[in-house]
Amino acid sequence: MTMSKTRSEASLPVVSLPLPVDVTAPAIARQAVRATLVSLGFDDLAADDILLATSELVTNAFEHGEKPDRLEVEYAEGRLTLRVFDSGSGRPKLKEPSPMAARSRGLQLVHALSDDWGHEPCDGGKYVWAVFSLRRADAQA
Template sequence: MRLVLNDPLAEVRVTLTAEGGSCSRARQVVRDAATSWGLSEDLTDDALLIVTELVSNSIDHGEGLITLTVSRKSGGMLVEVHDESPKQPLVRPVDPSSARGRGMQLVQALSARWGTKPHARGKVVWAELKA
């Protein structure tokens, strides 16, 4: 799948299922959008890691289908992941003995800002990246 976006301020929205292959598809959507919008490689790499963490969390802890929305913003990109669970993500202290549990810390570190919005059917977790 290759996206061609003629509108520099376009929004890309895809529906994903709660399975491992969805992370790969989400990364491809983000990469295609960032390339089309002429965003830097560094910003693109950060966005790829963020979308992987957000979609992984939706697969592991969410419910139902996952909707990924990627929007071009002045000087960057907004990544939004919607799932049907109202359960909010947590930034946990690092447990050095655990191989997991660092995802939201990565999102927090790599984004200019991030947050959650309640939705009629679940929640949206979003991260804004700036060049």
């Protein structure tokens, strides 16, 4: 897997990572997001919620989106955006899990951890996104 970076206007490079179509996708995505956050100067405490949301978004794409495609990470103006692309046409639904259910809490976690989240159709499927307000360590000094 190789990460590519593209420069978008008034932001840091967008990191784009192809995702495998197997159970390793969440771990690979977390490693890429962690490396991106470290390179941007974020500490581990800020990263924990983002890494958990990354796992949930990629797992949902793997389990419900028919085929995960790629992950994008973008940081601009104090906001970090994760986008997970998949080939599914189904719309993600935020549902209340049963207290006894062992699963079905992924989007509840993303909803609780992020400032905002949603989904958009795109060529070949859709992407699910989550936004986090963050300030780089060097901007907090």
